[in-house]
Amino acid sequence: MHNTLISALGNHSDILNCSVLINSLIKSNPNTRISVLTYKENESIIETIPHISKVHYLDKNTINQYFENPLFSDAFAINQFTSDLSICLTTTWDTIINFTNDSVSSLLLSSLQSKEVIGTSIAHNGAPNSSNRWASYLNYVNGNQPIHFIDNNFVRHHMCNTPIFQSGDFIKVDENYSAVAFKNFQKIRQTKNNGLIVGISLLNDDSGHSLDQDSLKDIIDILETSESYRVVLLLNGKEEEKNTVNSLNKQFNNSLISINTDFTTFSAVAVHLDCLISTSNIHARIADLVGTKLIQISNAINTVYQNANNHFILSDNHMNWSNDALFLINQEFNSSLPVGSMNTDLCTYSLIEDEVSIIRTQTRGPINIQQELRYHVGRCYHMAMMGYPINSELLNHIRTVTSPDDIEQFINESKDELTNTVRVLLATIRSLKVASQSKQNLLSFISHLDSLILKGQLQTLTAAAVALFEADLEKINSSNSDENMKFIEKRLFDLKNDLQIFTNILGELANGKSESLSSTEKNSY
Amino acid sequence: MIESQFTFETKISRNGLTVPVINNIHLHSIYNPIKEAEAFADNIIQTLQNRNNILVLGLGYGYHIEQIAQRLAQFHDNYHIVILEPNTTLVDSFNLKRPFEDKNIQIVNSLDVDAVFSDINFVQFLRKKPAIVKHDTSYTLNKTFFTKFLKFQAPNNFDIYFNLLNKNAQNIFNTYNNLDQNFENMINQISMKNTITNADFLLLALGEIKKLNPNLTQGN
Secondary structure (H helix, E strand, O other): OEEEEEEOOOOHHHHHHHHHHHHHHHHHOOOEEEEEEEEHHHHHHHOOOOOEEEEEEEOHHHHHHHHHOOOOOHHHHHHHHHHHHHHHHHOEEEEEEEOOOOHHHHHHHHHOEEEEEEOEEEOOOOOEEEOOHHHHHHHHHHOOOOOOOOOHHHHHHHHOOOOOOOOOOOOOOOHHHHHHHHHHHHHHHHOOOOOEEEEEEOOOOOOOOOOOHHHHHHHHHHHHHOOOEEEEEEEOOOHHHHHHHHHHHHHOOOOOEEEEOOHHHHHHHHOOOOEEEEOOOHHHHHHHHHOOEEEEEEOOOOOOOOOOOOEEEEOOOOOOOHHHHHHHHHHHHOOOOOOOOOOOOOEEEEEEEOOOOEEEEEEEOOOOHHHHHHHHHHHHHHHHHOOOOOOHHHHHHHHHHOOHHHHHHHHHHHHHHHHHHHHHHHHHHHHHHHHHHOHHHHHHHHHHHHHHHHHOOOOOOOHHHHHHHHHHHOOOOOOOHHHHHHHHHHHHHHHHHHHHHHHHHHHHHHHOOOOOHHHHHHHHO | OOHHHOOEEEEEOOOOOEEEEEOOEEOOOOOOHHHHHHHHHHHOHHHHHHOOEEEEEOOOOOHHHHHHHHHHHHHOOOOEEEEEEOOHHHHHHHHHHOOOOOOOEEEEEOOOHHHHHHOHHHHHHHHOOOEEEEOHHHHHHOHHHHHHHHOOOOOOOHHHHHHHOOHHHHHHOHHHOOOOOOHHHHHHHHHOOOOOOHHHHHHHHHHHHHHOOOOOOOOO
């Protein structure tokens, strides 16, 4: 057996996200024995994930209770911590994976005995140590950028060198609960000529935001008065959720159906829903894992879902999204529910599958064309930088469907970003050459290098290339300065090559062919 | 109060119950200890209704404890009473003559406050945030002990609490056992080391877990 430990020291959502990777690892190598290290507070969720042989719990709350109370010695916190980790510490693992890419996991995994560490750990000299370029991408690019051009699920699979298996068991579905839910849902369907059931999750999202009440009332009104839809309100037993159900029921003559389930049984309910409307919460993730259509009302643009055909409506608090959700329901189920207005201020995105993974595309609402170009061209660039061929078909398509003015604006802005980075890169290369000749110039080189690394923290399309360069620099562990200078020089030219890819993409976007980095710089000057 | 300096005797109340007398102070009513205990428990009924874990400062001869237990049983399916009593002679006499039958009641007998807070079972009970109830006569008799108990703060330095670590933790962190530093300073020192050991990684990870607690600020 191949003993693998996955460190998933995150929240409930992180735990559910790791089920896709676990499924892929098992399918790639059925001899894999998966153990998971997670926080005790995730116990109910982790039990719903199949293929896990053993879970090691770190009781964060108890540890912090000991730390927090001046009556208790810190010794008790240390004892709890080492007891929780005792098996992990005494086992020699074949592979350990830093799934959540958090600081606790990075440090812990560095102290465990393993033949292979996947992800970012910390070297004995204190520097972050990424196992491969995808691990660097997860840590230095997605870990720092608000918009993910390549989603974490895709990145993590590449990091583990494992193909993504879209089929399989991602979450346990309790057969008994499922049978009861099926029977009850059949009865509910019969009230609307074998109609469709739309679940609405009343759970807050991971940041505590709830669904807008006016939107809820409006959509329930339309669905419940329709001939073919019934609404089922889904809650997890919190007082706030119960109050919402009571308040809605008052407005609908106590006719609404609500189901109160815990997380462990929700999959048995979700599997029988035709569609789920939800914030970005555990219900949404579970629905995605069981393949139920999802309309997520979200205030963030990143998605972690694995199923194409899911949708999300970008809505800040208190913006009415009911028309947009009804529009999607009509589209998905070929119905003609009344949609108040075809115009909307909200952006709807749908997840679609391209040749390699799931991408989002805007399907409704005011389009910010420059933002959309940044996402699609940026994604094309990041994929190419990570070893995939440049998606010329996509670039041709963009050129065909986008006005030349918009493309020109995008290219000009991108070239400005590129030029800013290339200028600092070339100055760094020049200063390195001077520093190689005389150590007196070392400070000037370091100053240029610092300026270059700072470019990796900006929200530009070239930032990822610089961030990956920074990740490479962290690998320096030689005390020989000449060796180190040579290593840095090589990496600077690798960065130049990565930036050349972006130049090529912009060239292809402009006129169907690539141009060289030096011409980009010359033109920009 | 030092045990060798006190006098201990028992008397029989008017209604035939044993009443301990320490330094000529009766720990319960010499007329009717039960009635007194009922009044004592009724006086804190709100607390007993709201909390199922009670820490009682002072054993006396247990009459007040039994009344507390009876009321807790009415309000809660599960309850737990821990009695802190420094007087060993009193505890021995009590255990000999009328030990508690209720398994939810436990006596912690120690004169050493540090030792009390070193007992993991007692600490785990305190984590449940019990209500604290004073048996006034016992409290007055042992004021120094109970005041020290109520004002206790655990020592912060690693070298002092090293002996409280379990065997596994002592093995892992034995290189730090003489370190006269609190946890935060240890973490800061480790962060500045050129070579980080596996034990260092563990402490740094623990430091990160501590940072994740929104109730704790750096340096607490």
